Amino acid sequence: MHLSRARSHTWRKIKSALASGIAFVSAVLVITPLGLVFFHLVINGASSLNWDFFTKLPAPVGAVGGGMVNAIVGSLELLALAGIIGIPIGVLGGVYLAEYGSARLNSVLRFLADVLNGVPSITWGVVVYGLVVLRFKSFSAYAGGLALGLIMIPLILRTTEEVVLLVPNGYREAALALGVSRWKTIVHIVMKTASKGIITGILLALARIGGETAPLLFTAFGNHFWNHSLSQPIAALPLQIFTYAISPYDDWHRQAWAGALVLVTGIFCVNVIVRILTRGRTASVV
Amino acid sequence: MEIATAPASKAFGPPVSPRSVAQAMARPSRFGDKAFEWLTFAMALTVAVLVVLIGWELWHGSVLAIKKFGFHFLVTSTWDPVADQFGALPFIYGTLVSSLIALLIAVPLGIATAAYLTELAPLWIRQPLVSLIEMLAAIPSVILGLWGIFVMIPWLRDYPFAWLKRLFGWTPLFGGPIYGPCMLAGGIIIAVMILPIITSVSREILRSVPDLQREAAYGLGATRWEATRIAVLSYAKKGLFGAVILGLGRALGETMAVTMVIGNTPQIVASLFQPGYTLASVLANEFTEATTDIYLQALFEIGLVLFGITILVNLLAQLLLRTIATTSATRAVQ
């Protein structure tokens, strides 16, 4: 009796250790791709990165050399266009959900925002194609920026709502008790108090759409040259990486790796900034 | 102590009378309040407008194809733009099979990792691990695809696929020649893409399990694993199911990485070593090549089908997650 109980106890201990081991291996497996992707990005990308990459236009098909300066600038232009659309709508919409509205209406809107966050990004490309490209009969930077901007809206809306709700009610009451109007209280006290969190949400959304390719395929379309007008097709770093990656040329493959390294570095810089911004966030107010 | 009425004004010129303070302040404007409320309301309403806009635009763009092909569009397996033959079945099949493969890989790994992060791992390792998973989530799809083409596929072809063929080559699933880009590779790359979301949502779910549950199990002398299995995992079953469905929603819509490794051939075959095609991939590849109206309409209808499926799956996920989890789970969603 005693013996068998002891034995079963040992067996249970072993089983527990085994389960922990399996869970540990799973965790390692989950982050393995991250390590491998980084490793290959650095190995393949760094050797292809040079001054030309940041200063020259793509070389003509078949020729060796050239760079992606137009795609880097194009991506920044697209991010700016997207920001103009996505940031004000997302932030103000998030403020509405946190500060105004009825519980029922807000839960519906919140729900819809979450549903939008799950819409495949390529769908946005199709929608903007029908909305802008077909109508104006041209791929354009505007179309690309709009597609990315629409993706940003529900992302920023939800993060803004969340951080605005974290602002203690005491600050609202203190301002209102000074005879300050509601909207000024919200803008100058509440949003200012939550500004770190709001900016964090915006940066994360920008980092997210900065790597998006699918919505740009048939909106911004890509361009091997400088874009001279926002109503013309424009190059973007992720698009250029895609085009080069599926091309048959070795030199383009090298350039794709270099572009990927630049893109990932940019995205990770933003993530590091966010981490610094949010450090000790739980300790302070927001 | 200075008294309230003390003339503090000497250094500042003439004293300020209370009335003048009131007069110095602007009259509060009700217009400003109303305008700001309406402005923010309009912005919040955008999300509803966008949902309607997507549905309407996709419907509007595909209405001719819907009329022409009707229900057959969904069950016909010929996709031949030259002959104006459009059937979406191979894409639906490819989307479902690749997503299923992805779930088979990502669900056990993701949930085990989540359990490791919340229950089993030493405390010091948890936060760094969470950060790494967040970094994985931040890698753009196109870069994972690039890595998939040049690193993952050659390796898969030479080692795991070769072993699978040797062991299970007699089954239809792993029969036929190994090309490299194929359904299985597509499923694997999708698994990598959805692992972070499944892991982080599952982690939030497990974290929301009350400590009382764990304490009760430990109080009965349970080992760490028994407590995790009985008290935590079974308690959180429904939420974990929500996390899985959410992952499925992402898998169905995953585009760039899968387009780069799945082979892009519209066919329905049993072998996972054969190339496939997904709804999202055909949009990515053929949209700009659509030369005829009906071709474009058919692609819009593909978009509509994809939107319909992902909306339904996401609705289900949201309902499952909403009932149990709080804001923390929705935070992990983003």
Add this chain to the structure above:
Amino acid sequence: METPERTVMERMEQGTAPPPDAEIPAAHTFEVKNLSIWYGEKRAIDNVTMDVASNAVTAIIGPSGCGKSTFLRALNRMHELTPKTRMDGTVLLHGDDLYSKTIDPAIVRRRVGMIFQKSNPFPTMTIGENVVIGLRLNGVRNQRFLNERLEKSLRMAALWDEVKDDLHKPGTSLSGGQQQRLCIARALAVEPEVVLMDEPCSALDPIATAKIEELIHELKAKYTIVTVTHNMQQAGRISDYTAFMYLGRLIEFGPTTKIFTNPTEKQTEDYITGRFG
């Protein structure tokens, strides 16, 4: 031992508290008539009628949930921030109906300032910015005027000497008691006629509390003060008139000396002496 009773008797002898038989002076700041307030279906204030004397401290006491905070917030319409509230009756401030359709709640709150239980200086602002933010957001741009109000308000809140060299430091860098006085300075900067205080010392240590109480005593020369407190010693130390509320109703209201030494109502006496149910 310090009891409210002994405190008020001493104050009466010193002449710093009105005697038990004093009438509520004719100079009223507030006239509250038949005030009732509901939160949803729950009636929080039940038909309260009471006049608040000018340039005096009126304390409202009662067990938690008796409606004293709601009553206080009704005096500057802060209770309206809670959803689904409904009110009935009138509140006059120097004869002006605070609930008139033509008056903006923001104007009411400029005339009737409020100090909260938990000090809440705005965390993103310096000490100086905190004091003048009310004026700024209410449209005052003149920097000279703002500087003038800044110093004057901080002096009135007895904080000037402590912070005059640190005006650019964050408001949250101050100690708890200083933060509360900063909040008082912030409220005084918009020059209200009345200052409402919702348990202003309940989060403070005894020394900081003593300072605030001293400040309240100074302020009443210029302002009418209504304070809610659950601390009867404090009510005895600072107030001239005391109202006892229970279950949303005003049970008894009169000079503090009378309420604490010779209350008319049995419920008041039970509460004062700590025999309350």
